[in-house]
Amino acid sequence: MASPAENTSGTDAAITMASPALHAASPTPAAPTPITNKPLPPRPTTTTTTTATTIPNDINTKPGASVYSKPLMLTTYDKYVLGFSMTYLWRCPSSTILVPFFRENFRAEKHLDIGVGTGFFVGDALAERLAKDEYFMPLERDPDSKLVQPKIEITLMDLNGMALEKAKERVLGVVNNARVGGNGKSGNGTSGNGKSAGNGTNVAVNVTTIQADVLDESLTLPEGKLFGPGSALGTSRQFKSVSMFNLLHCLPAAPEPQGQEIKNRAFKLAAECLADDGVLSGCTILGRKYISSSSRPGSSRPGSSGTGSGSGVKKGVGRTGRPSVLSRSMTWTVMKWYNAMGVFGNWTDEREGFEKGLRENFEVVETHVVGCMLIFCAARPKRE
Numbered sequence: 488m489a490s491p492a493e494n495t496s497g498t499d500a501a502i503t504m505a506s507p508a509l510h511a512a513s514p515t516p517a518a519p520t521p522i523t524n525k526p527l528p529p530r531p532t533t534t535t536t537t538t539a540t541t542i543p544n545d546i547n548t549k550p551g552a553s554v555y556s557k558p559l560m561l562t563t564y565d566k567y568v569l570g571f572s573m574t575y576l577w578r579c580p581s582s583t584i585l586v587p588f589f590r591e592n593f594r595a596e597k598h599l600d601i602g603v604g605t606g607f608f609v610g611d612a613l614a615e616r617l618a619k620d621e622y623f624m625p626l627e628r629d630p631d632s633k634l635v636q637p638k639i640e641i642t643l644m645d646l647n648g649m650a651l652e653k654a655k656e657r658v659l660g661v662v663n664n665a666r667v668g669g670n671g672k673s674g675n676g677t678s679g680n681g682k683s684a685g686n687g688t689n690v691a692v693n694v695t696t697i698q699a700d701v702l703d704e705s706l707t708l709p710e711g712k713l714f715g716p717g718s719a720l721g722t723s724r725q726f727k728s729v730s731m732f733n734l735l736h737c738l739p740a741a742p743e744p745q746g747q748e749i750k751n752r753a754f755k756l757a758a759e760c761l762a763d764d765g766v767l768s769g770c771t772i773l774g775r776k777y778i779s780s781s782s783r784p785g786s787s788r789p790g791s792s793g794t795g796s797g798s799g800v801k802k803g804v805g806r807t808g809r810p811s812v813l814s815r816s817m818t819w820t821v822m823k824w825y826n827a828m829g830v831f832g833n834w835t836d837e838r839e840g841f842e843k844g845l846r847e848n849f850e851v852v853e854t855h856v857v858g859c860m861l862i863f864c865a866a867r868p869k870r871e
Contacts, residue, residue, distance in 0.1 A: 578858025592768035594727030599642045602734030606654030617665040644697045651696045662692045729757045735771035739832035751844025758848040758868035767865045774836040777859045
């Protein structure tokens with residue numbers, strides 16, 4: 488990612504959007520503790536489910552969430568939505584753009600995933616993290632300098648209970664696979680870097696699920712459903728990373744004059760959940776205006792404070808220029824149909840509206856448009 492003063496087209500590099508500008512506040516990892524020859528017994532994985540039920544009165548988010556309750560949806564989601572649709576309809580392939588982007592901004596020690604789908608992205612990133620060491624991850628030191636087992640905390644938030652359960656099962660499957668030594672596969676069917684977890688990981692992994700509406704403004708109140716004594720998370724500003732992949736286009740736009748702006752409540756929630764050195768990453772399908780846009784990555788321009796430009800995409804990815812008439816027709820038809828059914832609420836969504844919401848909540852913002860997809864990354868949450 489380039490600094491706010493830079494503007495590079497960068498069509499020959501991979502989108503990472505994880506530059507010193509985003510991670511300047513991140514502490515340098517301590518030198519790893521020497522690994523013994525025998526792994527320590529793993530801690531059992533614990534799972535906690537907390538439900539928040541209040542839904543905003545001004546919009547209805549249920550149609551976009553209820554589609555994941557259909558019997559075949561979660562079964563076919565990875566191949567159809569993340570495979571076919573991302574590649575041929577929205578022209579932003581998951582395997583070459585979205586997966587590397589998620590991994591780059593994933594902080595496993597304390598991560599919040601909002602809008603979980605099937606848990607594909609978080610499962611893939613976690614598998615890569617657990618496979619980084621051939622045998623098991625090194626011990627860490629607590630505040631008292633005592634050696635302790637490394638710990639990973641994953642929190643999943645979604646309005647649909649079935650999606651939460653599917654994502655939780657996927658994450659636990661990745662963990663269990665790593666505990667028994669692994670076979671080079673993750674919850675998605677591939678290992679993060681091709682390595683086996685060796686004799687089994689000694690990492691303690693805690694998975695928490697929260698069923699809640701991301702647009703519920705009460706979530707961000709000091710004594711609301713997420714923060715405060717006895718609440719779901721206890722304290723705010725604790726996550727090292729927050730992701731919201733393929734979430735915003737499923738949220739309905741509000742009646743004018745709010746329109747698309749109501750979706751920016753999600754950025755306010757993310758800023759409140761993030762630690763000062765944390766990073767937000769995500770993607771969303773933009774509206775009809777972008778159906779005819781080039782598949783080349785379009786970087787945000789430094790015309791607004793705190794907005795960088797970034798680097799672009801890999802060679803050979805997304806370099807086909809404008810889509811064909813047939814491709815545009817197919818994309819227009821599917822998007823129109825999804826909006827009519829209430830599955831999408833993005834018909835008029837524009838990049839500028841989301842950039843405005845991001846800049847209102849973060850000091851450092853970077854966006855790219857690839858095909859119909861907006862890819863965004865933000866850091867340094869603003870504090871009142």
